[in-house]
Amino acid sequence: MSGTGGDPGFSGRVAKTVVASQLKIKGTQTPSPLLNQLFFGDFNKSVKSPETKFDWLTRDRDEVQKYIDDPFCGFIPTVGFFADLLEGLNTIHQDNEIAKIEKDLPFYFISGDQDPVGKKTKAVSRIINQYKKHGVKRIEYKFYKDGRHEMLNEINRQEVVNDIVNWLQKQLLY
Template sequence: MDKTEHKATMKEERIRSGDGTELYCSQWIPAADTPVKGCALVLHGMADHAARFSSLAAALSEAGYAVYAYDQRGHGRTAGSDEAIGIIADSDGMDLLVEDARLMISKLREDFGAVPVFLIAHSMGSFVAQGFAQRYGDSISGMVLSGSNGSIGVMADLAKLVAKSEIKKHGRNRRSEKLNTLSFGSFNNSFRPNRTAFDWLSSVDAEVDKYVGDPWCGGVFTAGFFYDLADFLKRIHQKRNLEKVPANLPIALFSGDVDPVGGRKGAGKLYREYKKRGVADLSLKLYPNARHEILNEQNREEVEQDILGWISARSGSARRSGQ
């Protein structure tokens, strides 16, 4: 039999949300002669899009996992135009992203039946996943977070104040250089001398250049988005909400150890929050000298295999999730 017949297939679909928004979804499906072991939903980061996770999705699908990754609202082809990038909703945009993830998890279950379903989320997507776990953690069999962080404390309050001022002056949908600088302005400091504004993403110059040259990546987002993000980050790290995460939900944290978003400090803080919550199956792995996008680092294949190994180990005896 020709080797190519065993390759996973990739297709695209527009999935309509409850409010009518069409979410642009890429799908990697195991070959017809490969039993589907489980499913994974991938959530990308801010100023990012789903296609940038194609290498991980291909590796998972060739191992027998169906993978869906969609451009979240205000991103990529779901946004559809430069003017719409960074505009999520008129209010509570991050909560709407959580509901979109719930829709996609339901879609995976509808398409593939009673198999384990995992959530894999990066950066901003990992914050959406944290909120998802608090509301719908019983509906998945495990959660993998990369480039994530725990509570940012008073910085969330400061960001809300600045965003509120920006919204009052210019409206929710005005792009905010001030908030962009407040959020990301210091991230490159550890990697001087800087070649680009995004050196903090990866130590691989070619990967950074791909990001810089990608029209769907790296844009300045709106004041409304930053307000909703800061408010959401404050809420999901409150004790009463952390306690809503199921203690029997397996959670893996992966991060570059010099990642200015996660790293030893940020990912370590989130690990301690979940540990205090009593999450029984909890792990943290830091990759030496790796920056924010560990799936675009020099050791990308190692990271992909670690994620696949973690999911595979929990597929055979997956906790029963909502079906």
């Protein structure tokens, strides 16, 4: 797993109220700058001297520029998108859902230690502990120094790919 942010908790409950009011006012198909700011607006604050509003994604300037130039990235999502995102996040982090996970299913968590979505590894560590609490046994993880959100687009992407391939090969031998 990569790029996970964990249980939205209290902020998720607040967001649910805001999303519900936006659904009543705007419907599902209207882009929502308010919700975009609420969900994504603080991510770049952890970057020292950002040059773009998407520097939180990766340290690789070329990859950030590709993201900016891609018409399918960086747009303001609809209210319906945020409603679905929040519902999905709330569902997958419920204890009763995690308890359904096969206990011997292997998991490999990767995260940059500067990823604001993963709360600089704090949220990822909470998820790992939550899975362990529910008896999931085969969990491995790696936090990459100075890495941000998109580890497969980071400046050390080859190291990340090598680590994933090595982990997958170990699983085939298990």
